[in-house]
Amino acid sequence: MLTPPSFIDDKAIAGAVATHWLPEATEARYLPWGFGAHHWRVAGGGTTLFVTLDQLGPRHTAASLEATYAGAAALAAAGLDAVCAPLPSRSGRFTVDAGCGALSVTPWLDGRSPTETEAGEPRHVGEVVAALAALHRAAPPEGLREWTPRVGPRFADEVRARTAEPWTSGPLAQEARAALAARHEAIARWTSRYLELADLARARRDAWVPTHGEPHNDNQVITACGLTLVDWESLALAPRERDYADLLEAGAGERLDHDPAMVELFALDWRLSEIAEYLSWFAAPHTGTDDDRTALEGLYEELSAAEE
Incomplete structure (x- = not known):
C-alpha cells in the first residue's frame, strides 16, 4: 500500500x-x-x-x-x-x-523487479516459463488450499442492491458507485460465464497443480542468482492457466500447454474479485488518499472491459 x-x-x-x-x-x-x-x-x-x-x-x-x-x-x-x-x-x-x-x-532480496517492458522480453519470459513449469510439477504441499470462485451467483444482484442509493462514505464514493451501477449488465454477464467455467474447472480437479496466482512483474525480483518469485499469499491448487495471463500477453502461447477456456476463467476471476474488493472499499469510509485514488483507477480499468 x-x-x-x-x-x-x-x-x-x-x-x-x-x-x-x-x-x-x-x-x-x-x-x-x-x-x-x-x-x-x-x-x-x-x-x-x-x-x-x-x-x-x-x-x-x-x-x-x-x-x-x-x-x-x-x-x-x-x-x-x-x-x-x-x-x-x-x-x-x-x-x-x-x-x-x-x-x-x-x-x-538484493535485486529489483523488472519493468513491464523488461518482463515481456523473450529471455525473461523464458525464465518465468521455466520457474512456473517447476512449480506446476511440484508435489502439492500438505494442507495447500484449493482455488474456489471469488464471487457467487448472486454477485450481480448484490452490486445492483448496494449501488441503488447514493453513497456518502467518502470523497470518491459517488463516482465509484456510479461507475459500478453503469456496468451492472456486464457484471451479470461476466458472473454467469465465470461460474460456468468454474464448474468446468472443478470437473477436471485431478489435473490441478500448485499455482502462484499473481506471478506478474511486480512479484518478480531479479537477483544475482536469477529470477525469484515473491508474495506467495495467493498460492493455491488450481488449473495451471491461473499463472499464464501475463505470459500469454507476452506471446509465450506456443511454449505453454493451455486451455483457452481456463485462461478465460482466470481473466474473469481477477476482474470480478477486483470489482468485489473495490465495491467494499468505496462503500466503506475513506478519505481520498493516494491508495483511494489508485483503487478508483483500478476499478475503472476492470470495468472498462464492458466496452470491449
Missing part, C-alpha cells in the same frame, strides 16, 4: 519482529510498495528482513494464510529455487497475529 497504516506504527513493527524473528531488530522503515498489504524493511544485527502485514478477509482466514505460507516454505525446501519463502518465527509458525492482521517475514 502507498499509505502507511494508521493502526500500527514502525516502532510496533520493529518490536514484533524482535519478539518473534530477529531479536536484534531495531529499525523499521515503511515501504510504499504494492497494493493490498503493508510492507516494511526491518534491520538489526547485520540482518535485513522484508516484513508484510496481511489483513485477513476476504481471501484468507488466519488458518488459511498460515497454511499458505507454510506451503511456500515447503516448496522452497523441496528445491524450488524461484520461491522466496517466509521465514518461521520462534514458535515455528510463519504468521504472527498483530491484532490488526497477520505479520510474516522473508529474507531481504
Whole structure:
C-alpha cells in the first residue's frame, strides 16, 4: 500500500519482529510498495528482513494464510529455487497475529523487479516459463488450499442492491458507485460465464497443480542468482492457466500447454474479485488518499472491459 497504516506504527513493527524473528531488530522503515498489504524493511544485527502485514478477509482466514505460507516454505525446501519463502518465527509458525492482521517475514532480496517492458522480453519470459513449469510439477504441499470462485451467483444482484442509493462514505464514493451501477449488465454477464467455467474447472480437479496466482512483474525480483518469485499469499491448487495471463500477453502461447477456456476463467476471476474488493472499499469510509485514488483507477480499468 502507498499509505502507511494508521493502526500500527514502525516502532510496533520493529518490536514484533524482535519478539518473534530477529531479536536484534531495531529499525523499521515503511515501504510504499504494492497494493493490498503493508510492507516494511526491518534491520538489526547485520540482518535485513522484508516484513508484510496481511489483513485477513476476504481471501484468507488466519488458518488459511498460515497454511499458505507454510506451503511456500515447503516448496522452497523441496528445491524450488524461484520461491522466496517466509521465514518461521520462534514458535515455528510463519504468521504472527498483530491484532490488526497477520505479520510474516522473508529474507531481504538484493535485486529489483523488472519493468513491464523488461518482463515481456523473450529471455525473461523464458525464465518465468521455466520457474512456473517447476512449480506446476511440484508435489502439492500438505494442507495447500484449493482455488474456489471469488464471487457467487448472486454477485450481480448484490452490486445492483448496494449501488441503488447514493453513497456518502467518502470523497470518491459517488463516482465509484456510479461507475459500478453503469456496468451492472456486464457484471451479470461476466458472473454467469465465470461460474460456468468454474464448474468446468472443478470437473477436471485431478489435473490441478500448485499455482502462484499473481506471478506478474511486480512479484518478480531479479537477483544475482536469477529470477525469484515473491508474495506467495495467493498460492493455491488450481488449473495451471491461473499463472499464464501475463505470459500469454507476452506471446509465450506456443511454449505453454493451455486451455483457452481456463485462461478465460482466470481473466474473469481477477476482474470480478477486483470489482468485489473495490465495491467494499468505496462503500466503506475513506478519505481520498493516494491508495483511494489508485483503487478508483483500478476499478475503472476492470470495468472498462464492458466496452470491449
